[in-house]
Amino acid sequence: MFQAVISIESQLYADYLRYLFPPDKGSGCCAVSTTHPTGALMVAFARASEMPVEIHGDHLVKVDLPWYRNATSSIANHFVYFDKSATARINLALKAEFELEFAGYIRKGEEYGMRKMDIIEAFIFTRGLTPENYDALHKRTYRKAQRSQERLKQKLLRKAYYIDEQINYKGLTSK
Numbered sequence: 111m112f113q114a115v116i117s118i119e120s121q122l123y124a125d126y127l128r129y130l131f132p133p134d135k136g137s138g139c140c141a142v143s144t145t146h147p148t149g150a151l152m153v154a155f156a157r158a159s160e161m162p163v164e165i166h167g168d169h170l171v172k173v174d175l176p177w178y179r180n181a182t183s184s185i186a187n188h189f190v191y192f193d194k195s196a197t198a199r200i201n202l203a204l205k206a207e208f209e210l211e212f213a214g215y216i217r218k219g220e221e222y223g224m225r226k227m228d229i230i231e232a233f234i235f236t237r238g239l240t241p242e243n244y245d246a247l248h249k250r251t252y253r254k255a256q257r258s259q260e261r262l263k264q265k266l267l268r269k270a271y272y273i274d275e276q277i278n279y280k281g282l283t284s285k
Contacts, residue, residue, distance in 0.1 A: 117165055130148060140173045141176075148207055151203050157190070212247070213254075230244060230248055
């Protein structure tokens, strides 16, 4: 195992990373697995240094990267770190994975007829996220629903204009 520290862009995503790779009770390091796509990216983007590299950021997470065939042979017996570019890519992948899982969780809960508030609370609780994230996730869900309704409205309006153009030679009058 190779230990490294990564700077995560927000507390929400740092908590989510700890959900994906639960920290070890003793060391507090998240045990990364290459069977998970984000874990494989972390192993792929790890860099080696002869000297310790100081990582700065508000939301630092210690990770244990596994030995993985030829991908980690170059970092053996070195200090492991993630450069700024790799950190940005990992954060982007983590954010995308979170968004996909959260959207799927919301959609599945709505299929079962559950209240959105209960679905969000269950997501926060089961993922070990901090309760302060509730408002942010609720607003995100609300804004997404608003955008979806606006797109549907525009689609229906375009359809109405098209149909009216075909039928009525005077056209629709907007008020």
